[in-house]
Amino acid sequence: MCIIEKKTIFVTCGATIPFPKLVSCVLSNGFCQELIQYGFVRLIVQFGRNYGSEFENTVQEYGGQKEDKMIPIERLGCDHSARQYTLMDGKLEVIGFDFSTKMQSTIRDYSDLVVSHAGTGSILDSLRLNKPLIICVNDSLMDNHQQQIADKFVELGYVWSCVPTETGLIAGLRASQTEKLKSFPVSHNTSFERLLTELIYS
Amino acid sequence: MKTAYLASLVLIVLTAYVIRLVTILPFFHPQTDTQRDTEDEVSVLRIQKPSKKPLKVFIFLGSGGHTGEMIRLLENYKDLLLNGSIIYLGYSDEASKQRFVDFIKNFTRCKVQYYEFMKAREVKANLVQSVKTIIGTLMQSFIHVIKIRFAMCGSPHLFLLNGPGTCCIISFWLKFIELVVLFVDSSHIVYVESLARINTPSLTGKVLYWLVDEFIVQWQELRDNCLPRSKWFGILV
Numbered sequence: 001m002c003i004i005e006k007k008t009i010f011v012t013c014g015a016t017i018p019f020p021k022l023v024s025c026v027l028s029n030g031f032c033q034e035l036i037q038y039g040f041v042r043l044i045v046q047f048g049r050n051y052g053s054e055f056e057n058t059v060q061e062y063g064g065q066k067e068d069k070m071i072p073i074e075r076l077g078c079d080h081s082a083r084q085y086t087l088m089d090g091k092l093e094v095i096g097f098d099f100s101t102k103m104q105s106t107i108r109d110y111s112d113l114v115v116s117h118a119g120t121g122s123i124l125d126s127l128r129l130n131k132p133l134i135i136c137v138n139d140s141l142m143d144n145h146q147q148q149i150a151d152k153f154v155e156l157g158y159v160w161s162c163v164p165t166e167t168g169l170i171a172g173l174r175a176s177q178t179e180k181l182k183s184f185p186v187s188h189n190t191s192f193e194r195l196l197t198e199l200i201y202s
Numbered sequence: 203m204k205t206a207y208l209a210s211l212v213l214i215v216l217t218a219y220v221i222r223l224v225t226i227l228p229f230f231h232p233q234t235d236t237q238r239d240t241e242d243e244v245s246v247l248r249i250q251k252p253s254k255k256p257l258k259v260f261i262f263l264g265s266g267g268h269t270g271e272m273i274r275l276l277e278n279y280k281d282l283l284l285n286g287s288i289i290y291l292g293y294s295d296e297a298s299k300q301r302f303v304d305f306i307k308n309f310t311r312c313k314v315q316y317y318e319f320m321k322a323r324e325v326k327a328n329l330v331q332s333v334k335t336i337i338g339t340l341m342q343s344f345i346h347v348i349k350i351r352f353a354m355c356g357s358p359h360l361f362l363l364n365g366p367g368t369c370c371i372i373s374f375w376l377k378f379i380e381l382v383v384l385f386v387d388s389s390h391i392v393y394v395e396s397l398a399r400i401n402t403p404s405l406t407g408k409v410l411y412w413l414v415d416e417f418i419v420q421w422q423e424l425r426d427n428c429l430p431r432s433k434w435f436g437i438l439v
Contacts (some may be wrong), residue, residue, distance in 0.1 A: 120270075121267055187278050187437060192418070192438060200282075202388075
């Protein structure tokens, strides 16, 4: 089932609102160096709609080289605008795409570690698939629910969280490689099912 | 004399409606005990009488986050909700509908009927336009709700909602129908508040707390601090 042949970190910024700070941090030399040290050889970034050219600029700023390899777009659920690069003298492969229609299978099949923005959908996608997850809160959003939800999940020990800076992300990565998370409880609840059943058949 | 008869008639009718209002709103519902242990899991099966009529479920899909949680809910309780039932799907967002279409493909025994609801608000509309669209939305949703509600009469049924704002209009019409049509059965409205709500309810939640039959929250803090009548079963999505 699992087709991870290369140790991969998957970064998701959410579909609609771009998260430039996170993109720039995960591509930074310091973070990539750390990734290579921990044995990661592939970085997949889902950067959000209408952010393709900025993504390319950021990669090139950090010395990324464009590669013309076949990307498994079918499996990743992305379209032909997906791009592949290499960073750190070819030691790290980078794949970038705007959006995936198969988020769950991308996480299941292509991720050893997930870094996600603090949207509940993305958080649940990873946790339900039992993937280790680092949440990065977008502090430039006006919505403080993301901060609350991140704090709550950290408090419960289901995820690590970090701020969108290079040192923040490195700290998160180190934690993920040395600490263990609590397992996320299953969502099926018998009492809730009983409540629904009683109501439906009353 | 005549006015006295008339007045008493009016009073009787009014009393009937007040009593009806009291019985259909959630405040005086007998509280079902949710703290029971899960040991009597068989009771779920016992209640589920082999009814000849299929289960009819209405769900509403509004936008990204809500749609995601609703699909997770359906997936988790598919044995109960998607087992050869008839789904009445309300939506106001084409992308959400598409996600649902992709999801429901795997449940071939379900029949689905689609109802498009207009959005209550359009961005950048002036006052007159806003009033027009709001009235339009109200009327259109009323027609949809009447159709769906009366299709459900006599069958086991459920209205499962989790936001957004259009759910307020839907619930309002459902309770309105219950009030006016004195002998119609309860709508069985269940509202599940978003996982993103830990300390304060959403605006939709604040309104629906006074209307729906069962109000479910996903964080204990939210029940204890803001919504004492709500029920908490942990994270459901």
